[in-house]
Amino acid sequence: MAMPAYYTTKDKVWHYTFRVICFAIFFFLLAPILIMIPLSFNAAPFFTFTREMLTLQPEGFSLRWYQDFLSSESWMRSIRNSFIIGIAATLLSTTLGTLAALGLSKSEMPAKGLIMGILISPMIVPLIISAAGMFFFFSSIKIAQTYLGVVLAHAALGTPFVVITVTATLVGFDHSLTRAAANLGASPTRTFFKITMPLILPGVISGALFAFITSFDEIVVVLFVAGVEQRTIPREMWSGIREDISPTILAVATILVLISVALLTVVELLRRRGERLRGMTPG
Amino acid sequence: MAQADATLMDTGGPAAKRGGTEKLVTADGVPLKRALERAQRRRKLVALGLVGPLLLFILTVFVFPIAQMMWLSVSNPQVVNALPRTLEALQDWDGRDLPPEPVYAALHADMVEDLERERRDRLTGPLGIRLNYEISAARSAISRTARQVDSFEAPFKDAFMDAHRLWGQPELWRVIKREGRPLTTSYYVAALDREFDEFGNIVQRDENRRIYVSLFGRTLMLSVIITAMTFLLGFPIAYYMSILPMRHANLLMICVLLPFWTSLLVRTSAWIVLLQQQGVINSGLVGLGIIDDANRISMIYNMTGTIIAMTHILLPFMVLPLYSVMRTIPPSYMRAAKSLGATPSTAFRRVYFPQTLPGIGAGGVLVFIISIGYYITPALVGGQSGRMISNEIARHIQQSLNWGLAAALGTMLLVGVLALYWLYNRLVGADSLKLG
Numbered sequence: 001m002a003m004p005a006y007y008t009t010k011d012k013v014w015h016y017t018f019r020v021i022c023f024a025i026f027f028f029l030l031a032p033i034l035i036m037i038p039l040s041f042n043a044a045p046f047f048t049f050t051r052e053m054l055t056l057q058p059e060g061f062s063l064r065w066y067q068d069f070l071s072s073e074s075w076m077r078s079i080r081n082s083f084i085i086g087i088a089a090t091l092l093s094t095t096l097g098t099l100a101a102l103g104l105s106k107s108e109m110p111a112k113g114l115i116m117g118i119l120i121s122p123m124i125v126p127l128i129i130s131a132a133g134m135f136f137f138f139s140s141i142k143i144a145q146t147y148l149g150v151v152l153a154h155a156a157l158g159t160p161f162v163v164i165t166v167t168a169t170l171v172g173f174d175h176s177l178t179r180a181a182a183n184l185g186a187s188p189t190r191t192f193f194k195i196t197m198p199l200i201l202p203g204v205i206s207g208a209l210f211a212f213i214t215s216f217d218e219i220v221v222v223l224f225v226a227g228v229e230q231r232t233i234p235r236e237m238w239s240g241i242r243e244d245i246s247p248t249i250l251a252v253a254t255i256l257v258l259i260s261v262a263l264l265t266v267v268e269l270l271r272r273r274g275e276r277l278r279g280m281t282p283g
Numbered sequence: 284m285a286q287a288d289a290t291l292m293d294t295g296g297p298a299a300k301r302g303g304t305e306k307l308v309t310a311d312g313v314p315l316k317r318a319l320e321r322a323q324r325r326r327k328l329v330a331l332g333l334v335g336p337l338l339l340f341i342l343t344v345f346v347f348p349i350a351q352m353m354w355l356s357v358s359n360p361q362v363v364n365a366l367p368r369t370l371e372a373l374q375d376w377d378g379r380d381l382p383p384e385p386v387y388a389a390l391h392a393d394m395v396e397d398l399e400r401e402r403r404d405r406l407t408g409p410l411g412i413r414l415n416y417e418i419s420a421a422r423s424a425i426s427r428t429a430r431q432v433d434s435f436e437a438p439f440k441d442a443f444m445d446a447h448r449l450w451g452q453p454e455l456w457r458v459i460k461r462e463g464r465p466l467t468t469s470y471y472v473a474a475l476d477r478e479f480d481e482f483g484n485i486v487q488r489d490e491n492r493r494i495y496v497s498l499f500g501r502t503l504m505l506s507v508i509i510t511a512m513t514f515l516l517g518f519p520i521a522y523y524m525s526i527l528p529m530r531h532a533n534l535l536m537i538c539v540l541l542p543f544w545t546s547l548l549v550r551t552s553a554w555i556v557l558l559q560q561q562g563v564i565n566s567g568l569v570g571l572g573i574i575d576d577a578n579r580i581s582m583i584y585n586m587t588g589t590i591i592a593m594t595h596i597l598l599p600f601m602v603l604p605l606y607s608v609m610r611t612i613p614p615s616y617m618r619a620a621k622s623l624g625a626t627p628s629t630a631f632r633r634v635y636f637p638q639t640l641p642g643i644g645a646g647g648v649l650v651f652i653i654s655i656g657y658y659i660t661p662a663l664v665g666g667q668s669g670r671m672i673s674n675e676i677a678r679h680i681q682q683s684l685n686w687g688l689a690a691a692l693g694t695m696l697l698v699g700v701l702a703l704y705w706l707y708n709r710l711v712g713a714d715s716l717k718l719g
Binding site for chain 2: 030
């Protein structure tokens with residue numbers, strides 16, 4: 001926003017001060033995350049910039065922490081676990097969540113408010129309480145410390161996001177399209193896959209991404225429900241931070257930041273596509 | 284379902300036009316009213332059938348476990364199961380001096396019978412653990428007695444008192460009598476830093492044993508501070524983004540969304556890297572000669588660490604609702620206020636700010652709800668002074684194994700959060716929860 005010509009000196013001072021403050025806050029938001037990227041190439045096992053790094057000498061930098069990460073058995077297992085659990089939980093929560101959102105969007109649905117409240121409760125209840133409850137329950141039915149237990153727990157935590165995003169997509173959904181398809185002789189299943197699904201797909205995918213990231217980033221439930229065999233990346237980072245904090249964590253963090261940048265891009269593209277499909281101009 | 288719909292549309296239309304005198308029927312001769320009802324019912328069933336699987340899933344995997352955990356906070360089967368005869372004999376006991384010999388005889392009978400069970404089914408183990416929550420050393424009293432009880436001979440009173448001194452103290456008997464009921468309030472009493480005195484009244488604990496009330500207080504205080512900080516930092520940038528053209532605003536939005544999408548542990552470890560004594564900020568300050576090497580500032584593993592890291596982590600939750608509200612405020616209102624003679628600060632205070640209140644309410648309650656139950660960040664960067672109630676719950680589940688107390692603390696936290704969420708819903712409606 002350009003400065004209007006009628007601004008007094010005081011206005012001008014405020015105009016610039018305000019911008020300085022804002023950029024300081026943006027700096028506060030981004031700097032901690034970005035600073036880990038150069039530090040992860042540190043040749044020394046410190047969490048600060050060494051003199052060599054500051055003077056940009058090549059011997060100050062190394063890939064040793066990445067090598068450490070890639071050659072570590074437990075880190076590799078945690079990556080495998082994170083993806084296995086994340087994908088299984090996402091499939092489960094996306095399927096159940098999409099079906100439920102379709103049901104909830106029907107005007108005949110009874111007790112909508114109550115059911116919606118129950119379905120999104122995993123998002124509201126503090127994680128420590130969910131984790132404690134699941135820990136007691138899963139131990140009593142002997143699925144604590146199994147993949148099944150962690151997947152079920154993560155699926156439950158992920159479903160609210162799927163329900164919310166898909167319901168939001170269905171708000172702008174033109175139901176005369178499905179009626180038209182039925183009128184032209186398509187079976188309900190065919191109508192769903194040929195008409196409904198392509199239109200709500202952006203919502204389903206972004207819901208699935210949210211569910212995946214929820215599982216991928218989840219640690220509290222993993223701490224309580226998972227055993228050593230099911231340790232995920234955040235669980236491994238947790239031990240890393242608590243027990244022996246080494247710059248390997250920074251290498252992992254850098255990789256995770258890159259993954260989140262990629263996910264952020266995908267979600268943003270999907271949002272724009274969804275708005276375009278529904279005839280809104282992308283914002 | 285869709286087919287029935289189509290039939291109705293074919294025949295219902297013209298039929299409705301003909302007026303209400305003759306009986307309306309669908310093409311296959313069924314009265315329209317009944318056909319409509321049937322179609323409605325079928326649609327309702329379809330809707331329920333779609334929601335059903337998820338509802339069932341959430342109820343079993345999520346709602347039921349939490350209800351079960353809440354049940355743990357009042358459930359009290361240990362004494363009742365292990366000592367049925369003793370409890371019956373204790374009924375007439377006045378609770379002052381030691382109980383008479385028949386009570387000890389009943390205790391002997393109960394414990395001997397328990398020995399005949401298989402080892403894993405024995406009830407004295409849970410009994411000892413349960414009584415130990417109330418009196419430390421009760422567990423060792425029970426287990427030591429259980430090892431010897433087989434050889435006890437009358438009079439049992441002396442035999443028990445020889446086995447462990449606690450059996451000669453009325454306090455233990457008072458606890459057994461008080462907890463000899465299937466439901467108990469004692470976990471909640473303990474969670475409120477209170478205890479039973481010798482007359483069964485609830486009194487405050489000694490000052491040095493009060494933990495939880497002040498911990499709840501600290502959790503609330505930290506959540507208020509964090510909410511206030513996110514507001515102070517979030518308001519200016521949300522406002523700035525809302526007055527920029529969309530293209531630039533979206534660019535800045537990435538700065539807000541990137542932390543939002545970055546792993547929680549990455550963000551927490553980033554603050555450890557920055558704030559610790561050998562970290563980037565301290566080393567930078569030493570390098571610049573601002574502080575001595577010996578006087579590095581401790582900014583982490585205390586309350587400051589928790590506040591800084593959690594403000595950073597929760598800031599996006601404040602900015603996103605604020606921004607979406609501010610975008611909808613027409614700039615012409617401010618211009619109108621100024622042209623009517625308001626100074627910029629009056630215009631902001633009286634015209635702009637009140638319109639942002641829904642966003643402030645939404646963001647504030649959201650941040651507050653999340654921070655009040657936060658576990659990971661306080662556990663990693665909070666040290667002793669930055670601990671919150673969640674950390675205490677986790678400690679009781681994993682280390683001290685007092686699950687009843689953990690459940691009582693958890694239930695209190697849950698009720699608080701649900702009340703706040705209800706308030707949030709009243710303020711803004713759950714539908715407005717926006718993601719990214």
